[in-house]
Amino acid sequence: MELIGNDIIDWHIAKSQYHKLRPRCLEKLFNAFEIDLILKSNSPLKSFWTLWSIKESTYKAWQRATDSAPVFNPKSIKINSFNKVFENIASSVSINSFDLCIHTEITTDYIYSYVASKIYCNKIFRVDEYSVFKGLLEQKNYAIVKSDTGIPSVLNKNNKQNAPLSISHDGQFVAIAFNQSIIEEKIYNDLHVFIFVPYQPDIKFSNYCKPRLSLF
Amino acid sequence: MGVDKNDIIAKLKSIVKPYVNNLESFEQLNEGTEFIKDLDINSANLVDIILDVEDEFDIRIENKEMEKMLSVGASLKIIESKLAS
Numbered sequence: 001m002e003l004i005g006n007d008i009i010d011w012h013i014a015k016s017q018y019h020k021l022r023p024r025c026l027e028k029l030f031n032a033f034e035i036d037l038i039l040k041s042n043s044p045l046k047s048f049w050t051l052w053s054i055k056e057s058t059y060k061a062w063q064r065a066t067d068s069a070p071v072f073n074p075k076s077i078k079i080n081s082f083n084k085v086f087e088n089i090a091s092s093v094s095i096n097s098f099d100l101c102i103h104t105e106i107t108t109d110y111i112y113s114y115v116a117s118k119i120y121c122n123k124i125f126r127v128d129e130y131s132v133f134k135g136l137l138e139q140k141n142y143a144i145v146k147s148d149t150g151i152p153s154v155l156n157k158n159n160k161q162n163a164p165l166s167i168s169h170d171g172q173f174v175a176i177a178f179n180q181s182i183i184e185e186k187i188y189n190d191l192h193v194f195i196f197v198p199y200q201p202d203i204k205f206s207n208y209c210k211p212r213l214s215l216f
Numbered sequence: 217m218g219v220d221k222n223d224i225i226a227k228l229k230s231i232v233k234p235y236v237n238n239l240e241s242f243e244q245l246n247e248g249t250e251f252i253k254d255l256d257i258n259s260a261n262l263v264d265i266i267l268d269v270e271d272e273f274d275i276r277i278e279n280k281e282m283e284k285m286l287s288v289g290a291s292l293k294i295i296e297s298k299l300a301s
Contacts, residue, residue, distance in 0.1 A: 009260075019264075028263050028282065052260060070252065072262050073283040150253050170258065 003100060004164050004179070005061030006114040006122060007053040010171025014049045014111070021048060029055075029074045037082060046106070053113035054079060054091050054102045060166055061115045062095045064151050090116070110173050114166075120177045130174035154178070219299050224273075224292055231268045235261040247289035262286075273299065 019025070021044055026035050034051050041047040055077040062077075063070065082091045089104040101116040114122050125133060134144065141157045144165065153162045166177040229245055236242045237256035241249065251257045251265070266282055269275070269291065275298040277285070284290045 022267075024267060024270075025263055028266065028279075056259060070250075070286050071283045072259075072286055073279065074263075075279055170260075 002117055002119050002179075003061035003065055003098075003115045004117065004120050004166045004177050005057040005059070005064065006112070006166045006168050006175050006177040007056035007060070008113075008124065008168040008170050008173050008175040009049045009053050009111040010173050011046075011049070011108065011110055013171045015045060018045060021045060031075055031078055034079050037079075046111070049111050050089065050104055050106065050113070051079060053111050054089075054093060054104060056168075057102055057113040057115055057166075058093045058095050058098075058100055061100060062098050063149065064164065064166075065098065066096075067149065067151075069149055110170075112175055114175075114177050117177075119179050120166075121179075122175060122177050124173055124175045126172055127169075127174060219296070221292065221296070224295050225288065227272055228269070228288060228291060228295075231272060232257065232265055235265060245288060247292060248287065249289075250287045252286060269295065275299065 021038075026038065026048075030038065030051065038044050038047045038051060052074075055074050058077050059074075062068070077093060077095045080092045080094060082089065087106040089106070091102050091104070093100050093102050102113050103116045104111065104113040106112075110124070112122070112124060114120070137144065137154070143155045143157060144152055144167070145155045145162075146152050152165050152167050154165045155162050163179060168175045225245075225247070229242075232251065232255065233242070235255075235257045237258070238254065241254040241256075245255075249255065251262065252259060257265070262285070266277055266285060269285075270277055273295055275295065277294065277298070281294050285294060
């Protein structure tokens, strides 16, 4: 089963939130290995948000896969390994019986984590670009809908088919992860330049194809 | 000494306020209100709310209890049981 989940952090907001590094806060969110990674890094705050986004994208994938009601138990998500190559990170994470590989990209604007996948693509919008994108979806008779447990998907109103979609919004950014093979070819062609970016094989993580992340 | 339920809810309301993104739902806040689904609170702020609750009521919330603290009603129950013990 392919899993989908993503999380974006707007670094321009996150970079001033030093209260997150209080020991009481760290102990509620992270396990010993994770706290060690944060406190021993060159930028503890950046590491805090990186680890948080890894956990959040893992949680989203798990919640969707198990169709679970929302829970808040960040310590049940365990980051087992963490490999940084330049500003890219590959981490292996477990939540209950799931093991996932999460990729993270760090730029001067954002920290973005997503479940490594061969079939899901990622796209990062600025908020105003995202509203244009949503308008285009609506024009094509698609809608972004949420289940009772809060899990989003793209609904094709013509044939009532649902495609999984993971959305994350923070500050000036909205990131989506989506399966391009599920969305109809009609919308693919129409919006090709707009929403779809080609997969780029990534030599650093050769087991996976990593989509290119870009703004327009 | 029993603590008034409405008093706890009023305190909770002022704790969550800075993190709320859906002000309309916030005006209607009741025991059924969910922090993320209804108030559109960013999940990264749940821990801030929990730490504020601990400070405001002078209680310590365990991981197992924190797991359920996603609504006003669930938080109320946990706070009440902590204050009673």
